[in-house]
Amino acid sequence: MSDVMEETKESEELREVEEERHVKPGEKPLSRSKTKQTFLKKTRAKKSFTCTPCGNSFTHKHLDAHMKTHTGEKSHECGTSFTQKAHLKKHMMIHTGEKPHACDKCGKSFNYSSHLKSHMRIHTGEKPFMCDQCEKRFSHKSHLKCHMRTHTGEKPHECYQCGKSFTEKETLKKHMRIHTGEKPYPCDQCEKSFPCKQILDVHMRVHTGEKPYECDQCGKRFTQKSHLKGHMMIHTGEKPYACNKCGKRFSDLGHFKIHMRIHTGEKPYPCDQCEKRFPSKQCLDYHLRVHTGEKPFTCVQCGRSFMKSDKLKRHMKIHTGEKPYNCLHCDKRFSLLGNLKTHERIHTGEKPYKCSLCDERFSKSANLKTHERIHTGEKPPTCDQCGKIFTKQCYLEKHMKIHAVEKPLSGETN
Structure with missing residues (x-):
């Protein structure tokens, strides 16, 4: 019954189109068959078709492509379906561990050629994505997108525990470990664990003795870049942090914050023995x-x-x-x-x-x-x-x- 009503409605709409086509003087009218063909093509393209297995709606053209996710190529490992066999082949590398695309500079391997292409920019120094606000350049589009938030002030990722917001989702993820106490990165040399891999990597230098950051003034070496930056102020005499109570200046922000507690009387670290x-x-x-x-x-x-x-x-x-x-x-x-x-x-x-x-x-x-x-x-x-x-x-x-x-x-x- 609904199909009959649909056809009746289409016929009425077709007559209206034909009338519109014939009222324009001096214009050669289209044949009825051609007018009908054009009308039905445009009308059906706008209509929504529902996928029976999952209930999602698509245009006629997109529904055909979507149906392949139900009937097409499927991973035997995890059950994920793909519309194309090539997509399934790429996906299977996740399960097999295959990484056919190797970097000829450092030997690192990748699943996809696009990932290798992005990686190569580390070696070439290429930074094709430029910020239109400050002209800073980036090797990845995602890095530029995150950087743009420094100009817009946007911090879309909010901690539901304390309300603090972050520009990047990964930074929020690391922050959440403060609340959960999670430290998933253990040191294999001692019993210490850390909330993120970067902190573990820095800690490992305690065991290896590695000090990759060297002062070009006196040759002293440091495990962290921030330590070198603080040290350089000894040579430059720079003390950017000034106390507004007594005027004393500091080269290190941490030392400045501790000093301010002399004036505030704040003592946030209690002894559990006395x-x-x-x-x-x-x-x-x-x-x-x-x-x-x-x-x-x-x-x-x-x-x-x-x-x-x-x-x-x-x-x-x-x-x-x-x-x-x-x-x-x-x-x-x-x-x-x-x-x-x-x-x-x-x-x-x-x-x-x-x-x-x-x-x-x-x-x-x-x-x-x-x-x-x-x-x-x-x-x-x-x-x-x-x-x-x-x-x-x-x-x-x-x-x-x-x-x-x-x-x-x-x-x-x-």
Whole structure:
């Protein structure tokens, strides 16, 4: 019944077209058969035909091509159907692992010739896709598309956990691992795991000793490009990060952020052993060694170990005799900058440490602490063997080891 109604409707529309064709004066009318043929071709091209197996709608021409996905070539491995045998052949390489297109520069192989063509641009340096906003060029069209978002500000990929948006889907995927805690890239040298391959690759340089980034000023090498960039500021003197509280400037953004916590009082890193908090993870890591007793930095000369690398560096100057800091007022030299500064107060007369109870001033903080005990009545740490006085209990404890060595072993006789 519906087919009859469809034919009746087509006949009525055809008569209207024929009438339109004959009303134009001076124009030779088309034959009825030719008019009908043209009309039906245009009308049916616009009509939608439904695919019975899947319910999708297509024009007559596209339906024929679509039906081949149901009746055409099919992968025996995964069941995916293709309209052409050549497409199935390419798809099967995913299952077989076949990569017939090899790069003659580095030997890397690819499934498709188009992938090899894109890869070759790494070697040729070709960048055919140019940004019309800043003229930056790219080797792949997809890279240009992502770059354009820096101009438009578009960030279409949003994290549903925290609302943060990203220009690239892959960046969002990596970000999500912060929330999930997923670290799918393990190091085969140690027990550490990482959220993305790039971080693992950088970490592996700890084991291999590889430092691919070299400073062209002093020859020092680095594992990361960002570290080299930060180092270059030593040579240029550039310090782009300025504190708006005290005016202090920094070459490294991380150091600047940590410094700002002095003013804000923020201490986001708590110790899980005691109630202390710290402004940076590095400070927390150092502090944890107080609880664990770990001293990872060992002197190769005498075997003494230290909690911090800078303490070891300071200690090594005892063995080397190095005294890089010289006084501008006399010929005296010092191994530590702090010792030089303290010494220079002899020449300048500077006394920066003031007693809060009597206004007396001192050139050394240790001298101030000793003086304050006059007011508090506190007895300083004193050696019960030789009577030597110390400003701190820890200094006394170190000193006591001298007497422990001097004492004869129990049972030893003269």
